[in-house]
Amino acid sequence: MASPSDRLLRRLEWRLGRRLDGRLQGNYRTVWHGAGVDFTDLRLYAAEDDVRxxxxxxxxxxxxxxxRQYTEDRELTAWLVIDRSASMRFGSGAGKESTATELAVSIARLISRGGNRVGAILFDNLSHQVIPPRAGRDQVLRITRELLLPAPKAKPGRTTDLSEMLRLAAATTAKRRSLVFVMSDFIGEPGWDRPLARLNHRHEVVVIRVVDPAEVVLPDLGVILVEDAETGEQLLVDTSDPLLRDRLADQTAAREEELAAGMRRAGVGAQRVTTDQDLMAVLVDMVGRSGRRR
Known part of the structure; x- marks a missing residue:
């Protein structure tokens, strides 16, 4: 009997094949490729050469x-930096953690199809796990298995230190220029923009911000008990109160602007993914953006 990780990977592979085959261009066999160059030879300067x-x-x-003559480095090393903190477990329907898992596995399989290496950094408030980059389907299965395991349950009262997650990513990936996917809801301590900027200076960084619609527009459910997933604080609220809804809408707008400003300071454009989106459509969009950049 196939394991849960194998079943998930097979399902996603089938969906990837249907939606993305034909968009993989050139000899790379993948939509992303190495950004580095390797020195190969020296020759006499010609008038059309770059003086640099x-x-x-x-x-x-x-x-x-x-x-100097160079050849393009076609071997790509990619890293998946995945926030597995308590706030990522929030969500209606699939939930943010499930959405991040499916997207991460899809990206890993898509990149590994070109013979490239993929690694992962799984981060939460209590611990972290580093899966060194390797090539092949077995590596994708390993990442899938670890993502399907429940994250350690953190004690209430501590919010996510996103700066620590990004510093860990920078230290882990320091040896080689890589393509780094950062997946998080960006709910946590402020100040993450500087370590994100440093990571982006060294690598090509793709930020994927996972959002649940209920975080943006409060559903009208009457009087309910809500709990902060990070701190454990509980509060009884009347979700039908128009004043409360207006106040929360203003706070949400302010937070969105704050997040956008942080991304601008870091020099990164964030891909916003909601839990009710078609993830294959998200990947198709990311493939299109990568092709336009290239």
């Missing part, structure tokens, strides 16, 4: 201008 490629040490020794 002149090797001044060789030019001085030989008394003739020489330029």
């Amino acid at each position: 490629h002149i090797d001044w040490n060789v030019t001085a020794r030989l008394d003739e201008p020489h330029v």
